[in-house]
Amino acid sequence: MLGTLSVRNAKRQFRDYTLYLVTLICSVSSMYAFNAFIFSDSIKALSELEILPYMITVSTLLIILVLGWIVNYMTNYMLKRRSREFSIYMVSGIPNRSISRLIFRENLIIGAIAYLLSLPAGILLSQLLQAALLGMFAQSYSLNFRLSLRTAVLTLLYFAAIFLFSLLKSRKWVRRIKLYDLLYYDRQNEKHLLAGRASAITVFLLSIISGCLGLTFITVQPLGRGYDYLLGMLLLSLFLFGFFLSIPSFLVAISENRIAWKYTKDHLITFRLFTSKIRSMSIAMAVLSILFTLALTFIGIGISASSLAARSVSSNVFDLMILHNKESRDFSVYEKLIAPAAPIRSSHAYNIYTNSKQDFLAVRGKTVTAVGRPRSFIYEEYQYDTYMAQSDYTILRKILGYEKAELNENSYYIHCVPALKTSFTSYISQNPKITLSGRTLTAGGILTEPFSQSEPYGNGYDYIIIIPDPIAVRLEIRYSLYAAITESPLNSISLQTIIAASHDRLILLDRSTIRSTNGKYGTALVHSTADYLTGKWAQKESLSQMYSFLICLFYLALILEITGAAILATQLLSDKEKKQQQDNILRRLGMSNKQITKQNNRYLTLLFILPILPALVISTSLISITAEKIHYTEFHLPIFTSRLWIYQSLGYSLFLFTLLYGIYYLTARFTYNRR
Amino acid sequence: MNRRQPLLRVEQIEKYYGNQGAVTKALDRVSFQVETGEFISVMGASGSGKTTLLNCISTIDSVSAGHIYLEEQDITSIPEDNLAAFRRDHLGFVFQDFNLLDNLTLEENIALPLTLHRLPPHEIDSRVHKIADSLQLGDALGKFPYQVSGGQKQRCAFARAVTGGPNLIMADEPTGSLDSNAARILLEIMSERNRKSNATIIMVTHDPFSASYASRILFLKDGKIFNEIIKGEKSRSVFYHEILDVLSVLGGERPC
Numbered sequence: 001m002l003g004t005l006s007v008r009n010a011k012r013q014f015r016d017y018t019l020y021l022v023t024l025i026c027s028v029s030s031m032y033a034f035n036a037f038i039f040s041d042s043i044k045a046l047s048e049l050e051i052l053p054y055m056i057t058v059s060t061l062l063i064i065l066v067l068g069w070i071v072n073y074m075t076n077y078m079l080k081r082r083s084r085e086f087s088i089y090m091v092s093g094i095p096n097r098s099i100s101r102l103i104f105r106e107n108l109i110i111g112a113i114a115y116l117l118s119l120p121a122g123i124l125l126s127q128l129l130q131a132a133l134l135g136m137f138a139q140s141y142s143l144n145f146r147l148s149l150r151t152a153v154l155t156l157l158y159f160a161a162i163f164l165f166s167l168l169k170s171r172k173w174v175r176r177i178k179l180y181d182l183l184y185y186d187r188q189n190e191k192h193l194l195a196g197r198a199s200a201i202t203v204f205l206l207s208i209i210s211g212c213l214g215l216t217f218i219t220v221q222p223l224g225r226g227y228d229y230l231l232g233m234l235l236l237s238l239f240l241f242g243f244f245l246s247i248p249s250f251l252v253a254i255s256e257n258r259i260a261w262k263y264t265k266d267h268l269i270t271f272r273l274f275t276s277k278i279r280s281m282s283i284a285m286a287v288l289s290i291l292f293t294l295a296l297t298f299i300g301i302g303i304s305a306s307s308l309a310a311r312s313v314s315s316n317v318f319d320l321m322i323l324h325n326k327e328s329r330d331f332s333v334y335e336k337l338i339a340p341a342a343p344i345r346s347s348h349a350y351n352i353y354t355n356s357k358q359d360f361l362a363v364r365g366k367t368v369t370a371v372g373r374p375r376s377f378i379y380e381e382y383q384y385d386t387y388m389a390q391s392d393y394t395i396l397r398k399i400l401g402y403e404k405a406e407l408n409e410n411s412y413y414i415h416c417v418p419a420l421k422t423s424f425t426s427y428i429s430q431n432p433k434i435t436l437s438g439r440t441l442t443a444g445g446i447l448t449e450p451f452s453q454s455e456p457y458g459n460g461y462d463y464i465i466i467i468p469d470p471i472a473v474r475l476e477i478r479y480s481l482y483a484a485i486t487e488s489p490l491n492s493i494s495l496q497t498i499i500a501a502s503h504d505r506l507i508l509l510d511r512s513t514i515r516s517t518n519g520k521y522g523t524a525l526v527h528s529t530a531d532y533l534t535g536k537w538a539q540k541e542s543l544s545q546m547y548s549f550l551i552c553l554f555y556l557a558l559i560l561e562i563t564g565a566a567i568l569a570t571q572l573l574s575d576k577e578k579k580q581q582q583d584n585i586l587r588r589l590g591m592s593n594k595q596i597t598k599q600n601n602r603y604l605t606l607l608f609i610l611p612i613l614p615a616l617v618i619s620t621s622l623i624s625i626t627a628e629k630i631h632y633t634e635f636h637l638p639i640f641t642s643r644l645w646i647y648q649s650l651g652y653s654l655f656l657f658t659l660l661y662g663i664y665y666l667t668a669r670f671t672y673n674r675r
Numbered sequence: 676m677n678r679r680q681p682l683l684r685v686e687q688i689e690k691y692y693g694n695q696g697a698v699t700k701a702l703d704r705v706s707f708q709v710e711t712g713e714f715i716s717v718m719g720a721s722g723s724g725k726t727t728l729l730n731c732i733s734t735i736d737s738v739s740a741g742h743i744y745l746e747e748q749d750i751t752s753i754p755e756d757n758l759a760a761f762r763r764d765h766l767g768f769v770f771q772d773f774n775l776l777d778n779l780t781l782e783e784n785i786a787l788p789l790t791l792h793r794l795p796p797h798e799i800d801s802r803v804h805k806i807a808d809s810l811q812l813g814d815a816l817g818k819f820p821y822q823v824s825g826g827q828k829q830r831c832a833f834a835r836a837v838t839g840g841p842n843l844i845m846a847d848e849p850t851g852s853l854d855s856n857a858a859r860i861l862l863e864i865m866s867e868r869n870r871k872s873n874a875t876i877i878m879v880t881h882d883p884f885s886a887s888y889a890s891r892i893l894f895l896k897d898g899k900i901f902n903e904i905i906k907g908e909k910s911r912s913v914f915y916h917e918i919l920d921v922l923s924v925l926g927g928e929r930p931c
Contacts, residue, residue, distance in 0.1 A: 263796035268783055269776070276778035359761020585774045588735060589835075591786045592756065 006102050010109040010415035011076065019573065019667060020074055021110065023566030025118045027067060027559050030582060031060060031154045032122025033129050034555050037149045038349065040130055046137055046492055052548040056135070056230045059552040063559050064158055067292070070563045073284070074570065075107065081574060086174070087182035096467035100174040104167055111163045115156060121145060122155070136547060137540070139491045184234045200249030207242025210235045211614070215584050215621050236618055237290065241613060244286040248279035253347050269586070274355050274606050281571055287613050291564035292615035293622075296558035296657050300623030302550045303656075304649035306632055310542050311639050313418070313536060315450040316458070317400055318492070320535040322482040323457050323509065325369045325573045327351060327527050331482035334531070338486070341494035347484035350392035353475035355436070360385045360424070364462055367423040373636050379514075380521040381478055386460040387436075388415075398457070399485060402449055409468050411444030412436075416463035419637040424463070436467060437474040452483070454639060456525065457509060458535060462637060477524075483535075490537040492544075499533065508541070561657060564611075565664035573671055597673050604672060608665045620650055680747060682842060682875055683709035683732065688751075689740030690727050690898075704741070704900040709843075712873040714866065716880055716889035718918070719762045720925070724898040725879040726847055732877065733766055733845045745842065748816040751797040763791050765835030767844040771851035773828040775820045781831040782807070788839045806834045810864055826857025833861065837868060844868075846878040850885045862888045883922060887915040894925055901925060 016022055037043050038053040089099050127143045134141040147391075214235030221228040228347075252275055255262060262268050278285055331349050338344060361384065390407045391413070398404060407413065412434060414424050428443040435441075452458040459481070490498075499506050509532035514522040525532060539641055583596050591599075627646050631638065699870055700796035701724045709715055730736035732743055734750055743750050745765060753761050755816070767788075768774070775784045789799040807816050810830045815823045816859045820831070829849060834845050846865070850858035866888045868874045880886050894902040902921050906914045 207922075260796045261802045262783075263786060263790050263794075263799045265793075266790070268779070268787065268790050272776070272778045272783065582776055585776060587759060587775070588733070588762060588768050590759050590761075590766075590791050592759035594756075 005432060006105040010106040010113075013106065013110055014113070014231055016574075017074075017078060017570055019110045019340060019569040019664070019671075020566045021114060023562050024071070025114050025121065026562055028064075028118035028155060028159050029432040030126055030558055031063065031124035031158055032118060032151055033125035034075070034551075036058060036122070036126035036148055036151045037130070037133075037152050037551075038154070039148050040126075042130060042134055042139070046134075046139070046544070047147045047550055049133075049137075049544055051545055052551065055548050055552045056555070059556050060158060062556060064162055066560060067563060068162045068478075070567060071162050071289075072169055072647060074567065075170050076173070077574075079173065083166050083182045087179055088175070090179045090182065096177070100171045100530070102166065103174055104171055107163070107167050107170075111159070111167075112369070115159055118155075118159075119147065119152060122151075126151070129243060133295040133358075133547075135552065137491055137544070139457075139493070143148070143494070193293045193625075196254050197249055200246045201253055203242050204246035204250040207239045207246060210242060211239030211617075214239055217617070218625055219621060230402070238291075240289050240293075240614055241283070243285045244278065244282040244289065244611075245612075248275040250277050256459040265604075266595065270599055270602050270606070273603050277575070277603075277607060278610060284567065284571065288564045288568055289611040289615050291560045291610045292611055292657075293618045295561040295564070296615055296619035296653055297559070297622045297626075298553040299625050299656055300619060300649055300653035302557070303625060304627035304646060305546060306310040306550055306637065307629060307645050307649055308634065309546060312454065312635070313539055313543070315454045315639065316452050316534075316539050317450045318452050318483040318535050319485045319486045319537055320482075320533065321452060321458065323525070323532040325483075325528070325531075327477040327480055329480060332659075334482065334498075334502065334506060334602070335484075336569060337498045337506075338484070338490075340491045341498060342486035342488045345481060345485045345487050348392065348395045349480065349482045350389070350396070350401060351472075351480045352382075352464070353387040353389075354384045354471050355475050357385050357434075357436075358383075359431070359434070360427070360463060360465060363423050363427045364420060367420055368636055370423075371419070371638055375631065378521050380462065380517045380523045381525075382456060382461045383521055385465055386463075386478060387465045387467050387472055387475055388459065389469045390466055391467045391469050396451075396483060400449075400451075405447065406465065407518065408444055409594065410441060411443045412441040412468075413447060413466040414463055415447045415449075415451050415453070415466060417454050417457070417637060417639070418641055419639070420450050420463055421446055421593075436471050439471055439595070440459070441467065441471070452535070454635075454637070455511060457511070458534065486537075492541050495537060495541065502531075504530065506531050506533055508532070508538055558660075561660055562664075565661050567667040568608065568611065569664045572668055576672055600673055601669060604665070604669050608661070608668070616654070619653075623650055623653065681708040681748060682711040682713075683877075684742075684744040684747075685728075685732065686742045686744070688728075688738045688743060690736070691739045691788055692729060694862070701733065701898050702738075705898070705900055706741075707893060707900060707903075709875060709877065711842075711875055711892060712869070714869040714876045714878070714889045715885040716878045716892045717895060718879075718881060718883075718886050718922070719895035719901075722883065723895040725850055725881075725895055729845055729847055729877065729879045729893065729899075733768065734762055761789065763839070765842045767839065767841035769832050769836050769844065769846040769849045773820070773825075773832045773852070775828055775832060776837075777820055780819055781812060781823065781827070784831055785834045785838055786822070787919055789834060792839055802838055803834075806838045810834050812908060815927035824857065825853050826860060828865065829853055829857065829861050833864060833868075837872075837874060840865070842875065844874055844876045846876060846880075847880075848881065849878065850882060858882075859886075860883065862902075883915060883918040886918055887911050892918060892921075894921055902916055 034056050086099055089102075090096070094102075126148075127145060131141045131143060169397055178235065214232045217223070217228045217232035217235065223231070251271070255271060262271065301462050320338065322331055323333075329349075331347075335344060335347065361382070376452055393413075394405065396406065397403075405413070412430070416424055428446070433440050434445045437662050451464075453462060453464060454461050455461070457479070495508070499508065507527065507530045509524065511524045513526060515526045516522045561673055579600070585599075586596055587593070624646050627649060631640065681758055683703060687704050687706050688702055689700070689704060705724075705728060717725050717728060727736065731738050732750075734753065736784055738751050741751070750761065775781075776787070779787065785803045785807060786799050791801060794802075804813075807813055807815065810833065811834075812827060812830055812834060815827050815831075817880060820828050823831075827855040829852070836876050838847075842911070849865070850861060853861065863886055865876060865878070867877055876889075877883070878889060886892050889906065891905045893900055894904075902925070904914075909917070
């Protein structure tokens with residue numbers, strides 16, 4: 001008998017809490033999809049993604065903690081709403097122990113169904129994610145909709161940990177509960193954590209101060225050494241809890257006596273519904289706001305980091321560059337190795353020259369210091385100005401499809417990164433002429449198209465001076481380069497194959513490994529006999545760790561957002577019955593259905609917006625600070641000249657967040673208004 | 676002779692529930708009239724059709740046949756979209772379970788229909804305080820329904836019903852959830868309102884004591900008007916006993 005009841009109750013739970021359970025299924029399928037990376041042979045084959053499984057494991061452990069709390073909260077919430085039903089069981093003579101077994105069994109059924117339903121969705125998602133990830137590394141991937149047993153078992157273990165914890169807790173609650181408490185559960189007054197109006201206003205003001213202080217600590221960082229972030233986060237958490245505990249009473253205090261506002265339009269009913277709802281779920285609102293803050297921040301940081309990476313990659317205009325640490329040589333041996341993997345569309349080999357002048361280098365140094373960056377490391381190859389012959393420059397521009405530059409034989413030109421343009425413009429206006437090998441050249445202009453020069457060992461380092469060929473050939477050759485555009489992208493396996501085929505004559509350039517030459521200077525060209533492979537595809541390889549990190553950020557953000565939105569929507573929908581009774585009263589008092597629907601929509605909109613508001617303020621600050629920090633530490637010169645890219649990242653993250661959040665909002669709105 | 680039109684005219688109304696398999700006739704050709712300023716009580720046993728009649732007059736439910744005229748307007752033909760506005764402009768309601776909104780204070784509950792009338796806020800405020808003072812609710816105005824007694828809740832509901840100045844006040848078992856003292860206070864207030872402000876009240880009740888406050892009583896049985904008695908110049912005590920006599924014939928509830 002009790003067994004049949006468990007099945008029926010489980011069915012009813014699925015009907016009553018569809019949105020929450022669907023979200024649970026989505027969360028578990030995401031877990032499956034991301035954990036599938038750990039066991040995927042295709043991912044394992046990519047050596048640069050070896051860190052990804054570790055990152056996913058750490059992210060999943062974080063998600064287990066969050067989901068554990070959420071499932072526990074929702075199970076508890078659902079049980080308490082069924083208190084009258086449990087009292088009927090008790091009155092019928094069913095002992096507490098049997099009731100707890102009944103609940104355990106029905107939740108086990110729900111859990112098992114949720115897990116089983118999440119598997120096909122997980123398999124589909126995992127295949128799409130793997131295809132997308134491998135696509136980023138120019139790998140093709142054929143979809144394979146087979147269950148990975150190891151992934152399924154691992155996901156089951158995680159899911160069981162989340163679910164069993166809440167089940168055991170609820171079992172304890174049911175075993176201890178008394179019949180009287182169950183019968184009169186809905187008549188119990190809600191516990192208001194803030195009793196008086198004065199204390200609510202005090203807490204509200206304190207929370208605002210705490211929030212402002214928190215943001216100040218994070219943005220201004222008066223203490224340094226990371227203490228600011230710790231203290232800032234603590235103060236912001238205090239702000240969120242204080243804010244949601246006190247905001248209803250605060251709003252009531254400031255609006256109660258404002259008759260002119262309160263009795264206009266439908267303010268009265270919407271305002272009272274809104275404040276009473278946030279009062280009854282203040283702690284949950286604070287937690288939801290934290291979840292949304294994290295989700296928005298993770299999405300925002302992910303987007304701003306990928307914007308930086310994309311910008312950095314886009315400034316690396318040549319698909320492949322091979323550096324030979326001496327004068328120009330025959331690169332055709334490498335061309336033969338590259339061609340089978342990616343046919344070469346166009347290429348050119350040329351020299352980068354230098355002399356003993358540092359005039360332009362000094363301008364660059366001053367600009368780096370002026371934009372607040374620490375003085376960058378001085379590479380041996382860039383202790384003097386670097387030059388390129390006009391003929392080479394003309395060919396390279398042609399290869400890149402740039403407009404033909406009209407170069408004068410008696411002029412020099414500067415091709416630099418955009419961040420240096422102002423400084424060089426100012427410099428050449430004061431010093432329009434330079435003398436090289438006995439010839440005087442006048443400044444012809446400054447060009448700033450992307451030219452593979454924002455990192456060392458490209459076409460100069462941030463800048464290069466374009467000079468007439470007869471002068472160039474009289475200068476010292478710093479290194480020679482082979483620049484190529486390929487017909488198709490090169491993935492990491494192809495790159496490794498090319499390197500292996502060269503018998504270690506060609507190696508990937510690692511700019512982070514620097515050998516000191518004489519204490520003052522250093523070089524990344526540590527192998528004297530090798531040639532170095534750089535360029536767009538090689539740079540993408542070096543960004544793989546960042547991509548792994550971004551995947552985990554989006555994974556966390558996704559779970560945090562959907563579970564938070566599901567809790568909010570479920571909480572609001574569970575009041576539907578009570579709200580419909582209220583609507584009936586309003587209808588009798590003369591409120592039209594249209595007015596009631598409008599008022600309900602306004603109420604739902606306010607409740608959906610409220611936890612987002614503080615989350616938006618905090619996450620905007622966190623995203624801006626983090627994005628600027630990455631921009632500052634990873635690039636010696638700004639690759640973005642304005643803050644527009646940060647605003648764009650904020651806009652995109654809000655858009656992505658709203659897209660998902662909007663689904664929950666619209667579902668809640670539709671279900672709420674369905675009579 | 677210029678005869679005055681009745682406020683409410685109920686003509687041959689019928690109400691059926693159910694489907695082809697099992698039809699229940701809740702009202703069977705009921706007709707009566709109510710003059711402005713009358714206090715009418717509708718009595719009858721459970722299932723006699725009292726509340727159905729009230730719901731039909733208050734446009735909460737529709738009639739299966741017949742017509743109901745309020746100030747010569749046929750309210751059975753008002754389009755669905757206009758019913759809410761009609762109720763707002765013409766009717767006031769008092770229910771057994773108060774039907775107050777839990778999250779509004781008593782003051783705000785009284786003000787609610789006035790905000791639906793889109794009256795200026797200062798006028799709403801002054802009307803609320805005036806009616807609250809007359810119903811001895813002044814001290815409880817800032818409290819929520821869960822903080823006050825049943826009597827105060829029902830007085831608040833009555834204040835809400837009359838504050839908009841409706842043509843007709845409909846009360847469905849208004850004393851059903853009150854103790855005898857609170858019930859008496861409410862009935863006296865209703866009676867006073869009827870006398871002094873010429874308010875027209877239709878009260879559905881199965882309690883003879885409550886009904887004795889009315890000036891006329893309609894008795895319903897099996898969806899039909901079974902009897903009608905008028906108080907006239909009789910004392911309330913005499914009228915009360917007359918009600919009991921009708922109930923004993925009707926087979927209704929009779930207090931011990």
